[in-house]
Amino acid sequence: MRLATKDVTWAVGPATIVDGVSLSAEPGEFLGIIGPNGSGKTSLIAMLAGLRRPRRGTVELDGVPLSALSRRHLAQKLALVEQQAETAERMSARQAVELGRTPYLGLGHPWSELDDAIVARALAQVDMTPLADRNWHTLSGGERQRLHIARALAQQPRLLLLDEPTNHLDIRHQIGILDLVRRLDLTVIAALHDLNHAALFCDRIAVMQAGRLVALGTPVEVLTQRLIAGVFGVEAAVERQENGSCHIRFHATAGALSG
């Protein structure tokens, strides 16, 4: 499934938060979005998910404007894992994942064994089967994050939007989740903070700075010493890997936060 934006802009009062971004994610592609805190990644993802209406510009799924799709239809195509999604409900881990089946249920479509199987598979994919009956409120931040991802997988979308999906995860699960979503036959768009994860897993990377898209290309094209210094304000050496990817080595700089 292809998702494309044209000139999307979002503003709060006079402050432009996302400024004229045009990009596309092609079917099966893993597109990373990187950029400093406050550069507009979450705001852009909210527009890509149809949660926020652009003040200007369009977002299209396979050529159809998001605004033309019903919420139910959109939820069967596209799943979002938000950065800080919480639930106040008392529910088990499994019940949290079962919510992913909501867009498929209704009159004439009651819960079935197939739904059970899809939920069980999603729990297994994120390594949460052993904790499936635990109460949500007793789970750690990383376990909850993995359940959010399982809920999105249970939604069986064609396109997965992830806002910092590895937040809270230990290194094994960070790599495991990114590897999992890369292998699925899905279009994936993910905001990532770890530039080496972006280099390792993304087909292409979009770079946001102060609301604007300032670079878009393969990891090797985008992750240059110059771009990292210009956008993130840190010194780094970029090493080319034998497999064609790159690895970034950051230099500790005294007073990096003092501007």
Ligand SMILES: Nc1ncnc2c1ncn2[C@@H]1O[C@H](COP(=O)(O)OP(=O)(O)OP(=O)(O)O)[C@@H](O)[C@H]1O
């Ligand atoms: N509803 C809002 N009202 C006012 N300002 C907002 C609102 N939503 C976002 N912003 C501002 O817009 C800017 C972009 O925020 P956004 O959350 O999109 O950035 P981000 O790149 O995802 O940041 P982070 O890496 O910290 O998650 C920030 O300066 C934020 O304070």
